[in-house]
Amino acid sequence: MMSNLIALQSRLAQTDCSALLLPSSDEFLSEYARPRDRRLSWVSGFTGSMGAMIVARDAAAIFVDGRYTEQATRQVDSERVEVCGFGIAAQVAWLQSRLGAGATLAIDTRLHSEQELRRLSDALRDARIEPVLQPRNLIDEVWLDGRPEDSRASVFDYDVRYAGLPREEKIATARSRIATRGQSLLVVADPEDVAWLLNIRSNDSREALARQSLSDPVSQFRVPVPLSRVLLPAEGAPLWFMDRSRLEPALIAALEGMVTICPPDDFDAALARLAEGQRVAANVRRTNHHHATIVQSAGTLENDAGVVAARGIKHENEIAAARHGHKVDAAAVIRFLAWLQDSVGKGTVTELDAAEKVTRIRAEHEEYLGPSMSNLSASGPNAALPHYVPSPDTNRVINDHPIYWLDSGGQYLGCSTDNTVCFAVGEPERKHVLAHTLVVKGWLALGRARFPEGVDSSQLDSFARQHLWHHGMDFRHGTGHGVGNFMNIHEVPHIRREIDHPAIAPIVAGMIISNEPGYYEEGDFGVRIESHILAVPSQFPGYLEFETLSTLPLDPNLVDETLLDRSEAEWLAAYHDRLVDGYRDMLDGPSLTWLENIAGKFRAMALAKGA
Amino acid sequence: MMSNLIALQSRLAQTDCSALLLPSSDEFLSEYARPRDRRLSWVSGFTGSMGAMIVARDAAAIFVDGRYTEQATRQVDSERVEVCGFGIAAQVAWLQSRLGAGATLAIDTRLHSEQELRRLSDALRDARIEPVLQPRNLIDEVWLDGRPEDSRASVFDYDVRYAGLPREEKIATARSRIATRGQSLLVVADPEDVAWLLNIRSNDSREALARQSLSDPVSQFRVPVPLSRVLLPAEGAPLWFMDRSRLEPALIAALEGMVTICPPDDFDAALARLAEGQRVAANVRRTNHHHATIVQSAGTLENDAGVVAARGIKHENEIAAARHGHKVDAAAVIRFLAWLQDSVGKGTVTELDAAEKVTRIRAEHEEYLGPSMSNLSASGPNAALPHYVPSPDTNRVINDHPIYWLDSGGQYLGCSTDNTVCFAVGEPERKHVLAHTLVVKGWLALGRARFPEGVDSSQLDSFARQHLWHHGMDFRHGTGHGVGNFMNIHEVPHIRREIDHPAIAPIVAGMIISNEPGYYEEGDFGVRIESHILAVPSQFPGYLEFETLSTLPLDPNLVDETLLDRSEAEWLAAYHDRLVDGYRDMLDGPSLTWLENIAGKFRAMALAKGA
Known part of the structure; x- marks a missing residue:
């Protein structure tokens, strides 16, 4: 260096x-x-x-x-x-x-x-x-010697079974929106917007999986999206600035006559030409200054975040694929948890061991297409760092502290997962149980909320924090983020406190968002649980509620039943019973037994509350 | 007309x-x-x-x-x-x-x-x-003949026992803020800002009380603030543009050497002169276009809402006066409620009868200085209109419908009250009890919330709505508003959903805000309860909670105990027991008995929940 x-x-x-x-x-x-x-x-x-x-x-x-x-x-x-x-x-x-x-x-x-x-x-x-x-x-x-090459991962036609709407419909909608506003050109400068708009994905995550060192969970993941841009004129075919040699033949055939593939190096010149004297739409938060300047020199730049907004509302195909992918992924995580509890009883397990293990278990499933993120595998004081990624320098023995959490995820066709499980591997202290129980109550309050369609996402944030607040506690990250479909796990909208944050958006049916409250005591311990929730219509017209997509067990040893109200205890008992039924055919014997034991403890809690 | x-x-x-x-x-x-x-x-x-x-x-x-x-x-x-x-x-x-x-x-x-x-x-x-x-x-x-005269109500020195800080401190703080920003002049165009800054009030509300027709509760109230403006230069005395003949001699003496009193007609010329070539601070939402244009022709107009923001954070003297004023006022409302329950058992009572009665009862107390608002006295379908004010045209017989609410308030030195009570005067239907119970649960959730100091007021709004939302119900007005001190009852900050509303502000200790969830079924009925709550430090550093200032009874006949959780039922029982103790010496026998009966019913509810 x-x-x-x-x-x-x-x-x-x-x-x-x-x-x-x-x-x-x-x-x-x-x-x-x-x-x-x-x-x-x-x-x-x-x-x-x-x-x-x-x-x-x-x-x-x-x-x-x-x-x-x-x-x-x-x-x-x-x-x-x-x-x-x-x-x-x-x-x-x-x-x-x-x-x-x-x-x-x-x-x-x-x-x-x-x-x-x-x-x-x-x-x-x-x-x-x-x-x-x-x-x-x-x-x-x-930086010439040893500079990594560009990705050569192939780029493929992302089937509408996973993508939802056909690309021609998405293109037509974007085109009609700019036409309505009197704009002549839409600049799609965000590669994730391009991947959504054109229904394409890359094999970057598959390749990362193939070449991965499973003991290096940190740097192995790649977003399965090629770095490319689109210029969509109000009339004429969209121009996709993408290295043609990376495209699978089937994709080239599918795009024939609909999308013009252009050399990436031609982008600046094409932008200057098409923007000349025109009103140009672009998402200014995702368009770099160089390109914004080209537009402003030639015509007028007008902010438009329409593609990323549309991307956040999932199609029924995307929702069906997400339900399936989350189930496959959660079964792997449950197997990991059963393994972990067993292994720490028999010998030492480090954060990196655990991070590697969960990836190995995920990789056993044929539908797994690589990690969606670094494995955040955190024990004790490391778990007090919300974004902690283990490294050989910092690697802790999990057995040394009662609290462990793992924030990890996988890529699947139609679904990117990203979930956090938090379990005690030893005898938790009172403060651990208190913090975790309050986090669970916040997770329940958000996950069980019903609310008017179109409520700003910031309005739901305090539901997840209220029980922590009551004890003078809080967490310093957002409560949730939108989630990509076989893409970057972070999208619009976010559920967070900051009312002027650009990712605050009205919640509508079809959005998939993470629900991830936590609590972190610096230098001591941290807890977090995270699942993905889908906004769906409720029985009341105009009101939405959430369906939990990633159903993962909680640790009953980290829940203080005296802090639960009866309806919370009943909900948790029913939820864990559903887990046992839902994963019965996907788990090996010891994992199923482990899960049944968890469910039994939550049933006992509900009974104690008078259910 | x-x-x-x-x-x-x-x-x-x-x-x-x-x-x-x-x-x-x-x-x-x-x-x-x-x-x-x-x-x-x-x-x-x-x-x-x-x-x-x-x-x-x-x-x-x-x-x-x-x-x-x-x-x-x-x-x-x-x-x-x-x-x-x-x-x-x-x-x-x-x-x-x-x-x-x-x-x-x-x-x-x-x-x-x-x-x-x-x-x-x-x-x-x-x-x-x-x-x-x-x-x-x-x-x-x-409009010359019969046009009402300007107010001639006298304007007096508002004692620091009620106003809080001395005027010299308020002026010095405002001056130092504009100086820090390099501004040369502060335009205080809002008469309520002027009243706060100079510690002055008018006898408009007292006069309104003296001349009132108690059967015309609608148009009788006046905000006890003279219509005037101030120009505060970064150096030199503030100029108060106010008719000197309305000022009490003691006020003139108190202002001597500190504030220059100028004829109101000189304002435009003075503004033009002082703004010449200068950076001028003004609250653009409260400065009219004519005056903004004068500033912009002479210098630069810069938005500054510092005075109204400071006004929303009450001094300990203001808080002490508010605690006292709310108690005096609530005792009158409790007497009214006992009278109402008794009277509808004996004969018919109209909305206007009730509106007149509550004002008469308030006026019996020597500290009452007039109404702070129109009496919103609403029965049945009229109660479905959140801002309903009765008139001879619309006046309903309260006996004709089980649901009645009254939103009313009084002026006191150091305190403006504004509270809503909702009671059944007949046998309520299931839908009435459901709506009211959900409103009570929201009122409890906001009133009992604990939260980090500085949270945006919009973040607390959903607490008050969550239980209604759960049943596909909502209300279309804000949940709360800041409250003036012997002034207009409406101030910054508001607790409301709209995150871009100009009255959304960070909540800090010392703010007094209304807590007024409701529910309205058009053409049928409506319910609302309202009390004022004060943000106070909690036992956890950096976290606030609310103290309820206006403690008024709820109607146990409108509460479905099966929808309460145990802690809500316990809170309500303890709250009503405190009411009995607190108002014992301020109520006549029948009113006290009536209140004791209410408290007994809430105690029974808590016992039934296992308390």
């Missing part, structure tokens, strides 16, 4: 710029950048999902939020790189103190959204630091 | 304008305009609180929202005035169909906020109708 930083600084000294800004994002503003785009990691050694670095000729700093401070300090060369807080203010302050007024900062306009870069440029100019905005990056001149 | 309209139309024919817009607001954008400013009512006969009228030379229309359609139809001369839906679109559509393109519409810029008038002007120009914006009104040229 040190030599990478030095190489970059040497190259920087040959330019007119005083420093260079390196965000963790790629030019698609992806949540998970592919390895060849992890420039920040290559220069710094930092592997967290979010951060930024400023490299000057003889100084450097990395900017990370609180959850990554410790990890960054451990991973970077602390003699050469300062670890600072996240955000524009910290970056500007560092530049002012290190370089002073009059400095110039090179910024790659492909790696920032329009909105973000406008704010940053304003702050820099206020501090008399000159941003140098260009759609290129010095790192790309020095 | 007809002759008023004709007089206005004759005058209009002598001008260049095709039509005239008349909103219900006054030049202070008051929620409740004083009688001399009720121009809309003078022309149309419509007495509702919100609406607008367009008068053309030989046509006219009134624009009201759904709740007022029936009332407007009854009150206006329907041969001359069309009744239309509320809002800009309806107004523009009417102008287009009646007058066509090229028409001109006179608009009094004093009666609209900047924001509202910008939207209206844009819509008019799109429809090729020319707005003629002037700070004057044709009505003021024809």
Whole structure:
């Protein structure tokens, strides 16, 4: 890493710029950048999902939020790189103190959204630091040897059995929306929007599965979507900027006459040509500054998040596939849990052992197409970090602490899963049981809620927090997020407190959202449970309720029945009885016995409450 | 009314304008305009609180929202005035169909906020109708005879025992905030902000009480605040534009050397002079377009709602006065309820009878300073209208329907009350008990909530609705509003669903808010209960809870104990026991007996739940 930083600084000294800004994002503003785009990691050694670095000729700093401070300090060369807080203010302050007024900062306009870069440029100019905005990056001149190749995973026609609507219908709807608004062009700059719109997916996750090191659960997963963009004119075929050689022949045939496949390098020129003098729709949060500038130079840019909004409302085919995929996946997780309880009774199990095991069990099923996320396998104090991913450095023996949780998921045709189970592997303390019971009560309150269709998603957030709040407790992450279909597990809408968050949206039938309250006591322990819930019509017209898609057991040893009301206890008993019935044919004998034992304990709790 | 309209139309024919817009607001954008400013009512006969009228030379229309359609139809001369839906679109559509393109519409810029008038002007120009914006009104040229005088009620020094902080501290804080922002002037255009900032109140409500016709509860109340404005320069004394002759000598003495009293007519010139070349802070939602234009012509207008935000957080003196005032007021309401139950057993009681009675009982207490609102006294189908105010036209006999509610309040030094009680005066039906019980459960959920300080007020809204939602029911008004201190009962913050509503604010300790869920079945019945709750620190640092300030009994005959959980039943029993103890010395024998009987029924309910 040190030599990478030095190489970059040497190259920087040959330019007119005083420093260079390196965000963790790629030019698609992806949540998970592919390895060849992890420039920040290559220069710094930092592997967290979010951060930024400023490299000057003889100084450097990395900017990370609180959850990554410790990890960054451990991973970077602390003699050469300062670890600072996240955000524009910290970056500007560092530049002012290190370089002073009059400095110039090179910024790659492909790696920032329009909105973000406008704010940053304003702050820099206020501090008399000159941003140098260009759609290129010095790192790309020095990171040559050993830079990972682009994905070559094939791209296939995603069958409507899993995709829902045919692509021609989705295209027609998008086209008619922009036409209604008098716009001439829709820029689809988010690869996930493209995959949804064109009904295509890639074999990236299958390949990741095939080549995976199961003991390295962290970096193995890939979003099964090719990095590509679409230009959809109000008239004429959509232009898909995608490497044709990766497309399966059947897909090429299916797109014939409907979608024009163009070389990715032609995108900028085509955008400039089609935007000329026109009103252009684009999701400004997912269109990078470079492309936004091309549009603004040629025509008018108008914000439109219509594709991502449509993507969040699942078709009946998607819902049927999700019900099936969640069942297959949950059976694997139940087998894992039974294995875990058995194994910690016989010997030591580490977080990484467990992370590997759950992937192995999932991989036994023929429908499993790879992991949907890193396996967050967390014990004791590590479990107090909501986004903890185990590594050899941090790997704990699960037996050493009563509380363990696993947040993991798989890819299936029609379904991406992402669930969290939390179990005691030893004798839990009173505080563990209290925290977990309050989390369960919040999970029940959200999962059992009934509400008017169209309620803003933020309105449901406090249901999940209310019981924690009552004890002066809370959690600092969102309560839930929309979930992709064989795609990125994170989508619009989110259920969260922040009423001005861009992912707050009205809840309508067909949305699949995670329900994942937790509680974290720093340096001590943490608990979280997570399932996916589907908004469905209730018996009352105009009112929705949730169907729990990922039905996984809770740990009765972590539930204080005196804190449950009777209807909660009855609901939990019936839920676990349904689990036994539903998974009976999918479990081996010991796993089924283990699950029956759990269900029995919840039945006993309900009886004790007078049910 | 007809002759008023004709007089206005004759005058209009002598001008260049095709039509005239008349909103219900006054030049202070008051929620409740004083009688001399009720121009809309003078022309149309419509007495509702919100609406607008367009008068053309030989046509006219009134624009009201759904709740007022029936009332407007009854009150206006329907041969001359069309009744239309509320809002800009309806107004523009009417102008287009009646007058066509090229028409001109006179608009009094004093009666609209900047924001509202910008939207209206844009819509008019799109429809090729020319707005003629002037700070004057044709009505003021024809409404001469019989126009009510301005209030002459005296204005007094509002003691810090009730006001909380001394005025010099409030002024210093406001001044330092604008100075920090580099602003040179604060425009305080809202008379309620002025009253809070300068610690002044008027005797308007006392006078209203003195001259009231108790059988006319509708129009008797006045907000005890003079209509005035302040200009607060970053340096130098604040200028209070107020008729000096209304000020009590003690107030003039108290303000000496601290506040400069200026003739109201000098306001525009002073504003133009002080704004010249300066950055000027003003609450744009409460500053009329005429004054906003003066600022924008001279300098820069910057939005600042700091005074109204500070006003919503009560000082310990205000809180002590509120606790006391609510107790005095609730004792009167309890006496009223005991009287009502007794009286409907002996003979007929109408909505207006009841409205008069509660005011008479309140007025027996020496601390009562007049009503804080119209008495919303509602039975049966009238109770299905959340904002129903009885009139001789609509007056129902309460005995004719089992459900009755009364939403009323009084003014006291340091406290404005506003509470709703709902009782059965006959045998309630199953649907009445269900609706009321669900409303009680929501009222309990909000009133008993504990939550992190600073949570957005919208986050608490769903607590009050959740039990109704579960049965496919809801109510269409906000759950709560901030409450003034011997002032307008409506303030910031509101607890409501709409996350983009301007009155949504973070909840902090010291806020007093109403808790008023309801349920309304059109044409059939309605229920509501309302109390005021104070945000106070809980036993957990950083977490707040509510103290119920207005403790009023619920009707046990309208509560289905099978729908309560045990902790709700226990809470209700303890609450009513506290009422008996708390009001024992303030009630006559029959009222106390009546209250004891209520408390006994709630105790029995708790026992039945196993308490």
